[in-house]
Amino acid sequence: MVAVVPGAQSGDQLWSGYLDAWRQHASNPADASVRQRLGLPAEEPASTKPIDSRSLVRMMPKGLQVDWVAPQGVETENFLLIADVPVEVAIQVAIDLESFYAVWSQLFFPLWKDRQRWDQSQTRTSNRPTTPRGSPLNKMRVLVLRDTDQYQKALKAEGTQIGQSTGYYSGNLRTTFLLHSARDAQPASAGDESRASRYHELTHQMLAEATDTSLKVMPGERSGFWLAEGIACYMESTSIQQGYATVGGWESSRLQFARHRVLSLGESTSIDPLRLLGRVQFQRNADLPSLYAMAAAETHRIIDRNNGDGLNDMISQLAKLYQIRRPTSRSNTTSDQRTPEIDLATYLKLTDESLSPSNRDDLINLCLARCDLRVETLSRITPQKNLSWLDLTALKVSAADVVRLCPQSTFLNQLSLEATAVDDALATWIAGANDIEEIDLSWTGISDAVINAVPDTAPLQTLWLTGSRISDASIDRIAAWRSLRRVDIQRTAVTDVGRARLARLRPDLIIDPLELVPAQ
Numbered sequence: 381m382v383a384v385v386p387g388a389q390s391g392d393q394l395w396s397g398y399l400d401a402w403r404q405h406a407s408n409p410a411d412a413s414v415r416q417r418l419g420l421p422a423e424e425p426a427s428t429k430p431i432d433s434r435s436l437v438r439m440m441p442k443g444l445q446v447d448w449v450a451p452q453g454v455e456t457e458n459f460l461l462i463a464d465v466p467v468e469v470a471i472q473v474a475i476d477l478e479s480f481y482a483v484w485s486q487l488f489f490p491l492w493k494d495r496q497r498w499d500q501s502q503t504r505t506s507n508r509p510t511t512p513r514g515s516p517l518n519k520m521r522v523l524v525l526r527d528t529d530q531y532q533k534a535l536k537a538e539g540t541q542i543g544q545s546t547g548y549y550s551g552n553l554r555t556t557f558l559l560h561s562a563r564d565a566q567p568a569s570a571g572d573e574s575r576a577s578r579y580h581e582l583t584h585q586m587l588a589e590a591t592d593t594s595l596k597v598m599p600g601e602r603s604g605f606w607l608a609e610g611i612a613c614y615m616e617s618t619s620i621q622q623g624y625a626t627v628g629g630w631e632s633s634r635l636q637f638a639r640h641r642v643l644s645l646g647e648s649t650s651i652d653p654l655r656l657l658g659r660v661q662f663q664r665n666a667d668l669p670s671l672y673a674m675a676a677a678e679t680h681r682i683i684d685r686n687n688g689d690g691l692n693d694m695i696s697q698l699a700k701l702y703q704i705r706r707p708t709s710r711s712n713t714t715s716d717q718r719t720p721e722i723d724l725a726t727y728l729k730l731t732d733e734s735l736s737p738s739n740r741d742d743l744i745n746l747c748l749a750r751c752d753l754r755v756e757t758l759s760r761i762t763p764q765k766n767l768s769w770l771d772l773t774a775l776k777v778s779a780a781d782v783v784r785l786c787p788q789s790t791f792l793n794q795l796s797l798e799a800t801a802v803d804d805a806l807a808t809w810i811a812g813a814n815d816i817e818e819i820d821l822s823w824t825g826i827s828d829a830v831i832n833a834v835p836d837t838a839p840l841q842t843l844w845l846t847g848s849r850i851s852d853a854s855i856d857r858i859a860a861w862r863s864l865r866r867v868d869i870q871r872t873a874v875t876d877v878g879r880a881r882l883a884r885l886r887p888d889l890i891i892d893p894l895e896l897v898p899a900q
Contacts, residue, residue: 395489398498402486406623418482419457426478428471429455431516436462439516441523441553446534449526457481458590460516463524465560473524473558476620480579483618483625484586490695490706493592520589521555522582531559547577549584551598556581573744576616576633583615584608593702598659600701605659606651606671607701610679611694613672619740628683630730631738631761634676636747636769639728641673643750644773649724651678674724681727732757741765746785749773749796755781763787771796773820779805789813796820798844807833814838822868823847828854839863846894847871852878859885866890 404414412422421427431439431453439453439460440446452470454461459477463470485492525531535542535550535557542548546559558581561574587593587608599608617632618625641647647670654674657665665671682697683690699706730751737760746764749771758781767786771794777785779802786792789812796818797806803825810816811833818841821830827849834840840861851873858867859882869879870892883891 392490394495394498398489398495399486402482409623426456426475428474431455431460439521441521441555444534444553445536446525447530455516455519458519460519460521461524462521463560464526464530465524469560470524476575476578477522477582479620480582480618481586481590483620483627484583484590484615487627487691488695488698491587491591491699491702491704493590520585522558523555524558524560526560528559531557545577546574547581549581549588551588554589556585572742573633579618580612580616583612587611587698587702591702591704593704595703600659600662602658603656604701605657605662606654606675607679607697609662609672610675611698613676614679614683619742628680629738630735631740631743631746632676632680633743633745634673635680635728636745636771637669638673638677639751640747640749640771641670642677642725642728644771649674651724654678677724677728681722681724684727685721735760738762743767745769747771748775751775758785761785766791768792769794772800773798774800776801779803779809782806783809789816792816794818797824798822800824802826804829806830810834816840818842820844821848825849827851831857836860841865843867845869845872846896849873852881855882856885858882859889864889866893868892868894870894870896
């Protein structure tokens with residue numbers, strides 16, 4: 381599992397050697413000597429060893445109350461997995477844990493507590509183990525719970541809000557809790573939100589247990605907690621395909637939310653207030669999604685600066701936060717060839733130069749709102765098959781451009797095409813949006829034909845049609861969506877008679893909530 385790590389240069393020869401070994405493995409996975417150096421089994425992607433039910437009892441976290449049905453125990457090189465799922469699913473999860481561990485150790489090698497073991501193994505390759513080593517009790521423990529009820533009961537003592545999540549790392553129990561997903565047995569993909577949650581929590585666990593941290597409490601207890609969450613959000617973006625891993629990039633899911641908040645909502649990009657927050661202040665903040673978005677964006681910005689050499693800066697910051705003694709090397713020092721700093725808003729606003737080609741087709745969220753992108757540049761993005769949120773606000777895209785980028789509207793939950801060049805040619809495509817909840821077609825050339833094409837069974841809640849070409853002919857259609865809560869039809873061809881009819885048909889509906897300001 382090879383990861384591209386631009387920040388690891390010749391200044392850290394041990395790190396470079398470790399990366400070289402993984403590159404050799406990627407180019408020739410059957411090379412027995414390289415597999416042995418990396419501690420990999422002869423053929424399988426990772427060593428997995430079943431654990432009998434009697435042994436499982438003493439491996440459970442003390443005091444944990446879980447109504448197990450048929451738990452499976454799997455031991456790997458670095459993990460002890462206890463999963464209340466079918467055995468074949470448990471094995472796939474265990475293999476994915478080791479794959480992510482391989483990626484993490486390549487990226488954060490200077491913080492990895494086994495870097496010295498790797499160093500020693502170079503002179504004693506024949507003694508390198510290829511089966512799970514050490515006592516299972518000393519390995520990182522991961523629990524996969526079969527359903528929401530079992531998951532929430534297991535985490536009841538950790539707090540009610542935690543029980544609403546899909547993954548959680550408990551520093552007290554030194555255990556990662558994961559809610560089972562139907563996609564757990566499928567290949568790794570950053571488009572899988574359950575796997576993103578898994579990688580997020582594993583990052584917390586590895587920084588706490590796979591390093592020589594001297595912390596006795598959670599990191600960032602008094603201030604700087606944003607960094608612990610920021611790096612976990614960054615690692616959510618990990619996509620593992622055919623022996624290669626990609627991490628980060630403009631298409632990372634968390635960056636889409638940050639881009640929306642900064643470029644569309646105009647939120648502040650200053651992270652100074654964020655840096656001051658301790659763990660409790662951060663976690664109890666009323667606008668937690670905004671904090672996560674900004675923490676993720678700032679982490680991406682730091683790592684991406686200076687053509688990727690910012691990874692060394694990030695590792696130094698993490699070493700300080702987690703109180704990890706980082707070995708001195710030339711790569712710890714400041715580069716003399718740094719590129720100029722760019723602010724967060726500029727970093728988030730993609731341009732024709734900064735939007736690198738992406739061949740991934742598994743994105744769930746894609747927000748390019750108000751970016752400086754030509755329509756032709758969007759051809760660098762592979763057509764997406766699973767989009768839930770698409771925001772192309774203010775880009776000069778046509779209906780054909782939208783369809784190329786997202787051929788099927790089947791999974792769309794939220795769509796924003798405000799101030800784009802779409803027109804009634806969008807009707808056929810939007811007819812497949814059976815799960816759509818929010819649509820923004822403000823200031824576009826669409827008319828009644830598009831409104832009539834939206835499925836009448838769609839769970840639509842919000843409809844922005846400001847400045848479009850709809851007329852009174854759409855009123856009955858709009859009123860028929862019983863799930864609809866608000867609609868804006870200002871600056872359209874809808875007459876006062878039509879607006880009054882809508883108010884009579886749907887007295888519960890919020891009509892024209894936007895406050896339009898006259899142009900100066």
